[in-house]
Amino acid sequence: MRILEAFSHSPLLIVYICSGDPSPKATPDLVRRLARAGADIIELGLPHSDPIADGPTIQAAAQRAIAAGMNTDVYFDVASVAGDAVPLVFMGYYNMVYARGLDRFAKDCKDSGISGMIVPDLPPEEASPLKDACVRHGVDLIFLAAPNTPPARLKMISEETSGFLYLVARKGVTGARSDVLQDTRDLIARVPEGVPKAVGFGISTPEQAADVIRAGADAAIVGSACVDLIAKGEIERLERLVKDMKEAIARAKGKAPIVC
């Protein structure tokens, strides 16, 4: 519910970080700083040994976090202490969820203050058991759609998702890129009216974030660009980036897209 509510104040900036990178202890403070800098929702990644949807930046962050002692128990502890300045969303691979037990996982989310779950390798067709658990515990299960998702399937996913719809900005994996494609704009336009849409994968600059908002998205998701700055220990630049992005999307609100 907290997520839908947040979307009533769009445009939103959603920031992804990998929990436990550089250390479990550092994560709650990072969450608070990002919230202060302007993040409206924070995706808290649970690192996995085999992150097939992620590019090198997030893979490396996951490896660092695992080495620093992150695991699912620690993950929920970290989430609990991160506070409730902004809604938190779980982001992680299905096997980690499956291994803990679906119901237990959804309940742990709820109990640690996590409002939603994004499981990038779990398409709606495979999701009903987890969906049931999420409904039971009042957690949103957020699905993804991609530029190559055909119309009928996009409709189905839009109906199945709860909280918002995660639009994958482009083919491929997570990671910073330098432009926003026509494909993304098309995808945004194709989503049925009334579904909150957040666009992620490859958004790394305020301009790109503004671009997707102008194209009709309700939120921009930034991940690898932030993870990169954390890896470098440049937390102030991270805060500045978030601030700049937040301002850029606010300015972009309601403007027509710039088509190049």
Add this chain to the structure above:
Amino acid sequence: MRILEAFSHSPLLIVYICSGDPSPKATPDLVRRLARAGADIIELGLPHSDPIADGPTIQAAAQRAIAAGMNTDVYFDVASVAGDAVPLVFMGYYNMVYARGLDRFAKDCKDSGISGMIVPDLPPEEASPLKDACVRHGVDLIFLAAPNTPPARLKMISEETSGFLYLVARKGVTGARSDVLQDTRDLIARVPEGVPKAVGFGISTPEQAADVIRAGADAAIVGSACVDLIAKGEIERLERLVKDMKEAIARAKGKAPIVC
């Protein structure tokens, strides 16, 4: 003719050396010393790169001789200067003969004072062209028979050989061994009456030499044992060995074989 004549004074001692080992220059002197020590006929080996009928001792001698500059031209020069104290017999592989030309080879033998030829890889069936050349130039072509030569074939070989018949004392290749086999005695006994028989391959001691004479051979051939002493530079021991062998076969003449 010189060879048959020699056999009228049997028992004979035939000594094999590898021409050019240790050097072409040393060979004529060696021939003279061996003759003085009691050798009745000397087999002068022409070294070949691929001596398939020879054991390690004679292979090694051939390699030393080739390295020392021995070749077919040098071979005949050496034979020429070795003198005519005893009959010389060529011993070498057919390819060396073939390469020079059969007629030329037989003529060179004649001209350099060589009375006969032993070509261990040339069975009578393949020998007619060389036989013709040898006849033309008055050189004996000496064939070999082995313990596994069947009766009909032994008869044929005995008819084809000229000078004497070379009896291979045992299966296998040249090289010193420690006993004389029943097979050898049988082979000697199987040779048709009237054919001069020399036994070689594996005779290294006066006792073995005496043994084959007692078994009915007209001559004993010693090779590797002598080559071995030459390799060690022990020329006096070589002379002593030849002397001892000569005495042993003289004593054995006419005695019955000792069967063990």
Add this chain to the structure above:
Amino acid sequence: MNCQIENAAGIKFGRYGGLFVPETLVQPLLELAEAYEQMKNSDEFHRELKNLLKNFAGRPTPLYYARNLSLELGRKIYLKREDLVHGGAHKLNNTLGQGLVAKRMGKTRLIAETGAGQHGVATAIVGANLGFETQIYMGEVDIERQKMNVYRMELMGAEVIPVRSGSRTLKDAINEAMRDWASTFEHTHYLLGTAAGAHPFPSMVRDFQSVIGDEARRQISEAEGRLPDSIVACVGGGSNAMGIFAPFLKDDVRLLAVEAGGRGPGKTDKIADNGASLGYGTDGVLHGALTKILQDPYGQILESYSVAAGLDYPGVGPELAYLAETGRVHPRMADDKTAIRGFRALSRLEGIIPALESAHAIGYAMSEPDALGELTIINVSGRGDKDLATVMDYENS
């Protein structure tokens, strides 16, 4: 839930299998499934495949009555000779099939993962022969261990891309190939090398490998006038096992699936000492399918271990997981030592040096002859030339 994938048949095997992949890959997989479904009914496709299997790959492979091994074990042992397939293993049966599918789908590029290099070589062969641009993902550690196979791939025009993430071995090479495919699927086919992964790979690879079992069925019937009491095959991902088992599923034939027992059951934090997902694994999702996997209690995938590189994989095909659960297939294990014994025995007794993978099946049969019945077929999935250095090292260590 109101959502359907068309052509859903064969997506799941009991609860196993499925399509647990990022949304970007769902469509390419469904398109592949559909294209394959059409080609299954195309006579021309089958003619083309059959022609390549016969004249290029060297099929049918013999079913060889192993006289000496039979004497040793006191029962009749036949060997299915996949070691004689071009390239040296059964892998080509699958790469030829998928290569033709990709060609007909209009793809121009192949990508594949490889561990020891056998599947990479089989993919490179097909890439060269059918005219694809070919790139093979291979862990950095494996590249170092398998220089000769890397060179073979390169000779045939494939590019070998070192994978530096994770454990830098097979499972990471699969991850990397999936990442590549997520952005290149329009012109690229991902040629998975075993009967694992997301739909339609498990069924498609099984189908292409079923030529092994189809032939074996005909051959044993001709030779013995009956079906065997048992069939033994090694299991990495499960393609050679499913290939020889599939045509016998409805028969009264004991199907023995031999996994890599490695150094034993013991495992540390990140590393399992074996490759026995059926034996020691638990349910989980890896590379797109729900199956048995080697994992820690939190769901992190463990690195597997086996002296045989091709069995060194922490997952297994979902159909095998299902068949093992229903009891139709009997999962068994052979540890390193047993495999090496099988390797030496077949070399010495029959003059056939088997792949170390296949040697697990042989070693198992030798140590449990009573499990075989009177008449058995062992699948010799590949030849052992690639393993000589490994065996020498093993013996010296």
Add this chain to the structure above:
Amino acid sequence: MNCQIENAAGIKFGRYGGLFVPETLVQPLLELAEAYEQMKNSDEFHRELKNLLKNFAGRPTPLYYARNLSLELGRKIYLKREDLVHGGAHKLNNTLGQGLVAKRMGKTRLIAETGAGQHGVATAIVGANLGFETQIYMGEVDIERQKMNVYRMELMGAEVIPVRSGSRTLKDAINEAMRDWASTFEHTHYLLGTAAGAHPFPSMVRDFQSVIGDEARRQISEAEGRLPDSIVACVGGGSNAMGIFAPFLKDDVRLLAVEAGGRGPGKTDKIADNGASLGYGTDGVLHGALTKILQDPYGQILESYSVAAGLDYPGVGPELAYLAETGRVHPRMADDKTAIRGFRALSRLEGIIPALESAHAIGYAMSEPDALGELTIINVSGRGDKDLATVMDYENS
């Protein structure tokens, strides 16, 4: 001269061939010839051999239409796939045949020579399978160069005996095997690996290898409805060439025998820079036969040279010498560079890595396509796995 060898047919090919061996070996050779002559007429022998060729060796091997190479050369090229024979080369056709002959003669031990190890491996395979004690003579130099093949032989229970005499390579290994045989023939068969040497080896080995040509004849007739314009095969001793040529001798088919041109015609005192006995050799006697050999003016045998170990022999089978002289077979040469080009081309174009020996045939065909006519068969006598290190070294030097 009044001397006859019984069963004299086939002892000579024109003036070539014969039985130039020490007297001790004459009888064993004649016994072998006679035994073989009897088995030629034994249905049971042929049944047994056929069974092994089919179910153990993997025959028939495909005749593969090489689409890409054909396109490249603008004519139809078929490849006879001896690279798919068990062990990796045509060598097993001969060792199986001779192994069965030896078995029926009551021999209990096999000896053989080997250079690169291919024939040694093929002999070890047969020794293991048919239950012989097996010893392989191999030059010390070759043992050092071919560690993996030594290990393969040992795995299959053969003992590899280092030869330290002469040049310590193939020809010395043959010498040594002949020496061994001269004292062990009663229980030992000498399993010569090529269509060279004394009678009956040239005809016997040719006969056992003729299965290549017999199959190719049937296969090309089926595929094209006619015989080829030409056949190309590489020549070491001549067994794969005679094997594929023999069934076509009476036909209007151009037979191209490609020898190792090595580094060229130049030769020093002891070493020829090539293995081209037909091309650069002269008449002489080696290993029991009159044939073409590489020799110095005095008749000392030269060491040969080729990048392909299996062509690195200073002699050639007498039947080929005869057929070359009569013009029925056309001797040609491919030098190292041409062979390497053929090796790379076939790998890249067709996904088949040929043996470096076979690569001479391919390289020749690529550099002289007009000599081939419209329809040609190239004999791919073996696979190139054994040659990877050699090619890598060659490219880096």
